[in-house]
Amino acid sequence: MEKDTQDLLFFHEYEAFYSMAAKSGVFGEFCKKAFGEDFSQDGFSDIRQIDRILAYVPQNRQANILDIGCGNGKMLGYLQRKTGAFIHGFDYSEQAIQTAKQQYPQQSDFRRGVIGRIAYPEAAFDLIVSMDTMYFADDMAAFVGQLFRWLRPGGVFFCAYQEGDVMPKTDNVDTTKLAEAFRKNNIDFMVEDITAECYELLKRKREAADSLKKAFLQAGEEDWYRMLLMQTECALEPFEVFRGKMARYLFTAKKAAV
Ligand SMILES: C[S@@+](CC[C@H](N)C(=O)[O-])C[C@H]1O[C@@H](n2cnc3c(N)ncnc32)[C@H](O)[C@@H]1O
Numbered sequence: 001m002e003k004d005t006q007d008l009l010f011f012h013e014y015e016a017f018y019s020m021a022a023k024s025g026v027f028g029e030f031c032k033k034a035f036g037e038d039f040s041q042d043g044f045s046d047i048r049q050i051d052r053i054l055a056y057v058p059q060n061r062q063a064n065i066l067d068i069g070c071g072n073g074k075m076l077g078y079l080q081r082k083t084g085a086f087i088h089g090f091d092y093s094e095q096a097i098q099t100a101k102q103q104y105p106q107q108s109d110f111r112r113g114v115i116g117r118i119a120y121p122e123a124a125f126d127l128i129v130s131m132d133t134m135y136f137a138d139d140m141a142a143f144v145g146q147l148f149r150w151l152r153p154g155g156v157f158f159c160a161y162q163e164g165d166v167m168p169k170t171d172n173v174d175t176t177k178l179a180e181a182f183r184k185n186n187i188d189f190m191v192e193d194i195t196a197e198c199y200e201l202l203k204r205k206r207e208a209a210d211s212l213k214k215a216f217l218q219a220g221e222e223d224w225y226r227m228l229l230m231q232t233e234c235a236l237e238p239f240e241v242f243r244g245k246m247a248r249y250l251f252t253a254k255k256a257a258v
Contacts, residue, residue: 005092005114009136017042018072018096020224026215027224033208034201039074043132044162044248046201049194050075052250056127056156057083062107063126064088066150069133073100073110079129080107088125090118116143123152130159135166140177141184148187154257162198164234164246173249182253189253198248202235 005011021027021040031038036047057063063085067076070089073096080087087104090113091097100110111118115137128147137143147157161178163169170176173191182189209216209228216225234242 008092008114011092014042014093015095018093018099020221021072022095022099024219024221024224026212026219026221029215030208030212030228033211034205037078039078040072042071043165044198044201045075045131045160046197046204048197049131049160049250050078053079053127053129053158054082056158056252057085058126062086064124065127065129066090066120066125068115068128068130068147069136070096070100070110072096073104073108075129075131076100076108077104080104088120116146120150122149123155124150126152126155128155128157130157132160132162132166134159134161134178141181144178144181144187145185148185148253148255151255153255155255157251157253157255159251161249161251162246163248169245169247173247176249178249178251182251187253189251191252192250193247194250195243195247196239198246199235199239199242202232206232206235 018040028038031041035041035045039045057065057079063083065076065079065085065087067089070076070091071093073089076087076089079085086107088109089100090111092112092114094112097110097112116139128151134140151157159178161176163176167177173179173193179189205228209225209232213225216222234246
């Protein structure tokens with residue numbers, strides 16, 4: 001592993017997270033309870049959000065789908081089961097990519113790679129998905145421009161984007177760094193504000209963690225249980241307070257067909 005990759009933000013935390021996810025039955029159970037499916041989620045992406053992606057997968061041929069920050073590939077595995085797509089994913093976590101390659105060897109291409117450094121051919125994908133990962137681009141506008149070159153004409157970019165976590169909360173969707181990145185590239189986009197859904201999800205995460213407290217402790221995974229409680233403290237506040245500190249948006253942008 002190159003030293004400069006190891007120095008990237010949260011690199012060691014994600015290696016530890018995906019090692020835990022590869023071993024822990026309790027965490028898998030937690031994900032099912034909280035998110036509706038176990039995709040080893042670290043963040044905020046439940047099955048309601050993932051199922052919205054299905055509408056953008058072409059039906060008339062085998063689609064090529066790329067996931068940016070694919071983790072251990074479980075979300076892509078689900079999209080493949082549902083649509084028969086060829087799945088592509090990259091992530092800087094060695095542990096995550098190793099698991100993805102083992103779990104999904106068919107019709108797939110998983111690579112260890114860093115945002116802004118990895119390259120794909122132009123017009124290679126029908127759909128590019130990024131759930132809670134755009135924050136890690138050093139230059140978000142340049143990366144949006146690059147991933148639009150990777151999309152086929154008529155292809156779609158689908159992105160879940162949170163404020164108040166890695167990114168600071170701004171006034172509204174137009175002031176997000178991602179909206180700014182689209183504008184810099186002259187790309188039109190649509191947005192769904194799902195902050196209320198996210199609030200409910202965080203409450204579910206907290207309830208699921210609490211219901212599995214004993215199992216986490218018995219498995220020697222108290223640290224992960226405590227992390228889940230810490231991550232979901234904001235959902236104890238009334239929604240109006242939460243909404244002032246956090247926002248969640250689903251962005252979709254279509255590349256013009258030629
Ligand atoms: C918040 S998690 C989201 C994971 C997954 N998409 C999900 O929704 O559960 C961010 C993911 O991006 C990866 N990541 C973080 N920084 C990265 C970078 N600079 N280049 C590539 N992957 C990165 C992490 O390993 C992790 O899998």
